[in-house]
Structure formats: C-alpha cells, structure tokens
Amino acid sequence: MDKILQVKNLVTGYQGKNTFMKAVDGVSFDIDRGETVCIVGESGSGKSVTSMSIMRLIEYENGKIIEGDIIFNGENIVEKNNYEMRKIRGSKISMIFQEPLTALNPVFTIGRQIVEAIRFHQSVKKKEAYKQAEELIQLVGISDPRTRLKQYPYELSGGMRQRVMIAIALASNPQLLIADEPTTALDVTIEAQILDLLRKLKKEKKMSIMLITHDIGVAAEMADKVIIMYAGKIMEISSAEDFFENPIHPYSRGLLESVPKMTGERGVKLNSISGSIPSLSNVPSGCRFSPRCPFATEQCINQEPVLEKFKDRQVACWNIDNVLRDHLKNQTDSEVFQ
Amino acid sequence: MLKFLINRFGQSIILLLIVTVITFFLINLAPGGPSSTMRMDASPEERQAMVEKLGLDQPVIVRYASWLKGAFSGDLGTSFTSNEPVVQRIAERLPYTIELTIFTIIISIIIGIPIGILSAIKRGSVPDHIINFFSVVGLSVPAFWLGLMLILLFSINLGWLPSSGVGARGVDFNLWGWISHLIMPVLILTTTILPNIVRFTRSSMLEVISQNYIRTIRAKGAKESIVIYIHALRNALIPIITIIGVLIPRLLSGAVITEAIFGWTGIGTLILEAARGRDYPLVMGITIVITIVVILCNLIVDIVYSRVDPRVKNV
Numbered sequence: 001m002d003k004i005l006q007v008k009n010l011v012t013g014y015q016g017k018n019t020f021m022k023a024v025d026g027v028s029f030d031i032d033r034g035e036t037v038c039i040v041g042e043s044g045s046g047k048s049v050t051s052m053s054i055m056r057l058i059e060y061e062n063g064k065i066i067e068g069d070i071i072f073n074g075e076n077i078v079e080k081n082n083y084e085m086r087k088i089r090g091s092k093i094s095m096i097f098q099e100p101l102t103a104l105n106p107v108f109t110i111g112r113q114i115v116e117a118i119r120f121h122q123s124v125k126k127k128e129a130y131k132q133a134e135e136l137i138q139l140v141g142i143s144d145p146r147t148r149l150k151q152y153p154y155e156l157s158g159g160m161r162q163r164v165m166i167a168i169a170l171a172s173n174p175q176l177l178i179a180d181e182p183t184t185a186l187d188v189t190i191e192a193q194i195l196d197l198l199r200k201l202k203k204e205k206k207m208s209i210m211l212i213t214h215d216i217g218v219a220a221e222m223a224d225k226v227i228i229m230y231a232g233k234i235m236e237i238s239s240a241e242d243f244f245e246n247p248i249h250p251y252s253r254g255l256l257e258s259v260p261k262m263t264g265e266r267g268v269k270l271n272s273i274s275g276s277i278p279s280l281s282n283v284p285s286g287c288r289f290s291p292r293c294p295f296a297t298e299q300c301i302n303q304e305p306v307l308e309k310f311k312d313r314q315v316a317c318w319n320i321d322n323v324l325r326d327h328l329k330n331q332t333d334s335e336v337f338q
Numbered sequence: 339m340l341k342f343l344i345n346r347f348g349q350s351i352i353l354l355l356i357v358t359v360i361t362f363f364l365i366n367l368a369p370g371g372p373s374s375t376m377r378m379d380a381s382p383e384e385r386q387a388m389v390e391k392l393g394l395d396q397p398v399i400v401r402y403a404s405w406l407k408g409a410f411s412g413d414l415g416t417s418f419t420s421n422e423p424v425v426q427r428i429a430e431r432l433p434y435t436i437e438l439t440i441f442t443i444i445i446s447i448i449i450g451i452p453i454g455i456l457s458a459i460k461r462g463s464v465p466d467h468i469i470n471f472f473s474v475v476g477l478s479v480p481a482f483w484l485g486l487m488l489i490l491l492f493s494i495n496l497g498w499l500p501s502s503g504v505g506a507r508g509v510d511f512n513l514w515g516w517i518s519h520l521i522m523p524v525l526i527l528t529t530t531i532l533p534n535i536v537r538f539t540r541s542s543m544l545e546v547i548s549q550n551y552i553r554t555i556r557a558k559g560a561k562e563s564i565v566i567y568i569h570a571l572r573n574a575l576i577p578i579i580t581i582i583g584v585l586i587p588r589l590l591s592g593a594v595i596t597e598a599i600f601g602w603t604g605i606g607t608l609i610l611e612a613a614r615g616r617d618y619p620l621v622m623g624i625t626i627v628i629t630i631v632v633i634l635c636n637l638i639v640d641i642v643y644s645r646v647d648p649r650v651k652n653v
C-alpha cells in the first residue's frame with residue numbers, strides 16, 4: 001500500500017530557560033492510505049506535540065521542529081512556508097482536538113464556523129457553502145441542520161460540539177484526519193457514538209486517520225496499526241492484530257494490563273505501571289522506561305535502545321527475549337491454573 | 339428588549355433618587371451659603387430677605403421635597419448666581435462637554451485597541467516594551483501638569499494653538515478654529531483613558547489568543563489576519579467594552595480639570611462655578627444630568643455587549 005504520511009526522525013520541543021526541551025525526540029512512523037493508526041501513551045508522552053508538528057501548528061505555541069522530515073503525499077511539510085501550510089491545513093490534513101467544549105469560537109454561530117472552513121479552501125458563494133454545511137452536519141449525525149447552523153456553541157452539548165468539529169474537519173474532504181483524543185472529555189456512550197462515526201466516515205471517505213488516545217481500549221476498537229509512545233519516543237509499532245494478541249514492549253504490556261479485564265468469574269484485574277512519566281527536563285539515561293521497567297538490566301540504564309525491526313513489528317527494547325520468555329511462562333501458568 | 343429597558347428604567351429612577359438625596363444633604367451640610375447671601379455690602383436685613391426669597395429658612399427636608407416635586411415636572415429651579423433657569427444654564431454648557439468626551443472616546447478607541455493588539459501579538463518585543471512604557475507614563479503624569487506644559491509649548495512658545503476657550507461658534511465658526519481649540523483638551527483627556535484601553539486590550543487579547551478555539555481556526559487554514567482581527571478580536575472586545583463603561587465616569591471627572599485648564603466652557607467649568615457660589619439648584623441640576631449621562635452610557639455599553647457576546651441574553 002502506498003504511504004500518505006511518513007514521519008522521519010522528528011524532533012520537536014520547546015526552548016526552556018537554558019536548554020531546548022525535546023517533547024518529541026526522534027520519532028519515525030508511516031501512515032498508509034485508508035489506514036487508522038492509533039498513537040497510544042500516557043499523558044505527557046508527546047502525542048499532541050507530534051500531531052501539532054504534522055499540522056505545523058506547534059510554532060504558534062512556542063514550540064519548534066528542530067529536526068526531521070514529515071513527508072505528506074511526497075512533499076516535505078517541514079519545508080513548507082506559511083502560505084503553503086495554510087493550503088494544507090483544514091484541506092488535505094484536518095485535525096480535531098481534545099477539548100470539544102472550548103474548541104469552537106463562542107461568539108460565532110456553528111454555521112458561520114463551518115462555512116468559513118469551506119470557504120477557506122473552495123471558492124464557492126456563501127449560499128452554496130451553507131448548503132454544503134447542512135450536508136456536512138447531517139453527515140456527522142446531527143438532525144435539524146437549519147436550526148443547528150444558527151445556534152451558538154454554548155447551545156450545544158459536548159458530544160454535539162465534537163460532531164461539529166468533525167464536520168469542520170471534513171469540510172474539504174481531507175486525506176488525513178488527525179483526531180487528538182477526540183473522546184477523552186466525553187462520557188462513555190457519547191464516546192462510542194463518536195468512534196462509530198469516525199469509523200463510518202473513514203469507510204465512506206476513504207481517508208486515513210491518525211487517532212491519538214491514552215485509552216488502549218479505544219485503540220483496540222479502532223486501530224489498524226498501533227504506535228506506543230513514551231516520553232517522546234516510540235516504544236513499539238505493530239499491527240493491531242499482533243499487538244493485542246501479544247504486545248512485546250514492557251511498556252505496551254503495562255498499558256494493556258492496566259486495563260480492567262473481565263476474566264472469568266468476576267475477576268477485574270488492574271495492574272497499572274508503577275511510577276510516573278519523567279518530565280522533559282529530567283529524562284532518564286539509557287532506556288527512558290528503565291526506572292519503571294520490571295525487566296530493566298544494567299545495559300538498559302546505560303544505553304538507549306533503538307526502534308528495531310522484530311518480526312513484523314518495530315520494538316525499542318534490549319530484552320525482548322526475556323520479555324517473551326516471561327510471557328510464555330505466564331501463559332503456561334495460567335493454562336495450568338485453568 | 340422592552341422588558342430589559344423597563345427594568346433598567348426602574349433601577350435608574352431609584353439610583354437617581356439616592357444620588358440626589360446624598361448630594362442635596364451634603365451640599366447643605368457644607369459650611370458657607372449661596373454667594374448672593376454672603377456679600378459684604380449687603381445689610382443684615384437684605385441678607386435675611388434674600389435667604390427667605392431663596393427659601394433657605396425652611397428645613398432641609400422640606401426644601402428637598404419641594405425641589406424633588408419640581409424636578410419631576412422638569413423644573414430644576416433657578417440658578418442662585420445668575421437668576422436663569424438651571425435647565426437653560428446646563429443646556430448651554432452640556433454640548434461642549436459632550437463634544438470633548440465623544441472625541442476623546444472615539445480617538446482613544448481608534449488608537450488604543452490597535453496598539454493594544456500590536457502589543458499583545460508582539461509581546462516581549464521592543465514595540466511592546468515601548469508601548470508599556472508610555473502606558474505607565476500616561477497613567478502617572480497628572481493631567482493639570484501635562485496641560486500646563488502643552489500650553490507652555492504650543493501656545494506660548496510656538497504660538498500654534500490657542501490656550502483657552504472653545505473657539506468661535508455660530509456664524510463665525512471655522513473648522514481650523516474649532517479643531518485648534520479642541521486639540522489640547524482632547525489630548526489631555528485622552529491621556530486619562532487611553533493607557534487603560536491599551537493595557538486592557540493587550541491583556542484581553544493575550545488571554546484570548548491562548549484559547550483552544552484559536553488553535554481550531556488556525557487548523558482550518560485561516561490566515562493570521564483572520565485569526566487575530568476577526569476571531570480573537572471579537573472575543574477580546576467583550577471585556578474591553580466593559581472597561582470602557584467603567585472609564586466613562588472617570589472621563590467626566592477628568593473633564594472638570596481639563597475644562598478648567600483650557601477655559602473650556604462645558605459642564606466641568608460650570609460645576610466649579612456652581613460649587614464655588616454655593617449655587618444649590620445648579621449643583622443639583624448638574625448632578626442629575628451627569629448621573630443620567632452615566633446611566634445612559636452604561637445602557638449603551640450593555641446593549642453593545644449583548645450584541646458582541648451571544649451568551650448574554652435578554653437585551
């Protein structure tokens with residue numbers, strides 16, 4: 001399959017008092033056409049910074065891309081100027097954000113905000129744009145479009161606002177939709193509806209989706225490919241199938257185990273990873289996950305593992321063999337137990 | 339809208355009553371009396387006759403009641419100092435003050451908001467520091483001192499601008515005469531509110547451009563000018579409108595000093611005359627008029643506010 005996006009050795013961060021703090025430190029991955037890629041990681045692992053770098057919005061928030069390439073449709077986004085970027089943003093690549101409640105301008109109507117998005121990229125009359133807006137808003141599952149278009153954001157619920165955000169993102173049929181934790185602020189039923197909507201749209205519009213989440217459950221439901229990020233680095237890239245069958249990286253395993261599992265009787269197992277993600281100014285030497293890793297060895301503390309091919313996936317860990325042996329042992333244990 | 343206006347009207351009447359009671363009793367408590375009763379060349383009998391004629395022998399409460407009765411029928415009494423109706427004296431002077439303050443507000447908004455925006459979007463830069471510096475200077479320099487300095491420079495040394503008066507009106511009116519008389523008073527009055535508008539615009543704008551919806555607009559592919567001047571500004575205006583409402587009373591009190599410096603025959607100089615001569619009816623009349631002006635300005639501010647912010651309803 002051909003690739004719509006290739007991120008190569010991306011380094012992005014913020015200028016601190018004395019040093020440059022890398023929030024994303026040498027990240028590389030690809031997204032295929034029509035593929036849903038989920039980026040999963042704890043809060044602060046650099047997921048948003050990665051997506052804001054692809055949109056080149058990071059520079060409006062004091063951040064800076066200092067290294068790497070982002071190849072979109074064969075063109076390097078990092079080298080584009082402001083004008084060229086404006087033609088891509090909201091048109092070829094769209095983004096929806098984490099906070100639907102505050103993502104819309106409170107003083108303009110929904111209609112105006114959708115119409116604007118249409119007219120930034122297509123030279124159509126206002127009336128025609130309103131027609132398109134009505135269609136878009138129905139497409140994202142909002143009924144009574146006429147009335148809705150005249151309403152202000154404060155008159156809509158969080159779920160509705162996120163649908164409107166999706167409508168805005170779809171205004172120019174993007175090839176890539178970046179959704180940065182689109183459901184984190186919503187309750188579970190609304191979350192399920194929004195995820196369904198994204199799945200449906202992806203099929204109809206044949207777009208690629210980069211879905212950011214810290215909820216591995218969401219990834220399990222949506223992903224074709226899973227990327228695990230930790231402290232600004234990628235720990236594992238794997239097809240969703242392989243990943244949920246058997247995650248390899250110790251951090252991936254921790255993430256999966258931290259999900260309450262309904263096992264048999266009424267056993268809910270919650271085995272979260274101890275400790276917390278390091279701050280940007282205090283990144284551990286060697287493997288960034290080593291202070292929290294049950295498999296850590298001397299080598300892990302001294303030398304940083306690189307993301308390397310392992311069978312069909314890519315994993316950054318020195319001790320894959322140990323991890324797998326442990327996995328096998330657990331499996332047989334639980335089989336014996338049963 | 340109608341319900342809102344009726345509500346506002348009721349509140350305003352109550353406010354006016356309170357203001358007049360306080361003013362009436364305060365001026366009557368102040369030592370001294372109307373200058374016409376204090377003249378040294380008058381005999382005690384003449385003075386007594388004067389006091390009776392003005393009704394000053396009555397108790398304060400009774401005097402207030404009769405004043406109030408007159409006021410409700412639009413009669414604010416007769417000025418002690420000139421024997422003309424108070425309404426007429428105020429009507430002669432008010433337009434000049436309105437002229438002065440309207441120019442000041444318009445200029446302060448037209449200059450202040452763009453400068454505030456510039457300062458916000460270039461925060462931390464040299465222009466921002468320069469703007470901040472002048473804002474602080476503008477806020478801390480006393481109006482009377484600056485006024486005298488301007489007169490010294492432009493009227494006395496350079497001879498470019500007249501130092502006092504409102505310029506010829508009526509048949510003798512000419513544009514330059516009018517503008518040349520306006521320049522310095524408007525400039526002085528502007529320094530009393532412009533820095534506030536600049537600083538407020540800056541902080542309001544800074545607050546707005548860090549909001550999530552600004553990021554959304556950029557993500558849609560908007561030009562930076564649309565981001566700032568349409569989306570951010572519209573939101574930033576909401577608190578700016580409020581602060582303009584707050585600045586109006588300050589502007590009116592600033593007008594008193596400014597008018598005194600430049601011999602501008604508006605309400606500001608009239609109130610000084612009235613207070614000096616213990617012209618009770620005139621003081622009361624001016625108080626009422628100024629209170630009504632402030633109430634009206636706040637009403638306008640609230641209506642504009644509700645037009646800018648859809649979340650504010652019922653107006």
Ligand SMILES: Nc1ncnc2c1ncn2[C@@H]1O[C@H](COP(=O)(O)OP(=O)(O)OP(=O)(O)O)[C@@H](O)[C@H]1O
Nearest residue numbers: 014023042043044045046047048049050061214280
């Ligand atoms: N404007 C900023 N200035 C300085 N540091 C920042 C800024 N924005 C983000 N960071 C830092 O960059 C790191 C990565 O942040 P990022 O927002 O990408 O995390 P995330 O993975 O999206 O987390 P979350 O799940 O909370 O959204 C964090 O340590 C954060 O503190």
Ligand code: SF4
Nearest residue numbers: 287290293300317318
């Ligand atoms: S490299 Fe070492 S510390 Fe890092 S995840 Fe692998 S085993 Fe754990």
Ligand SMILES: [Mg+2]
Nearest residue numbers: 047048098180
């Ligand atoms: Mg984030």
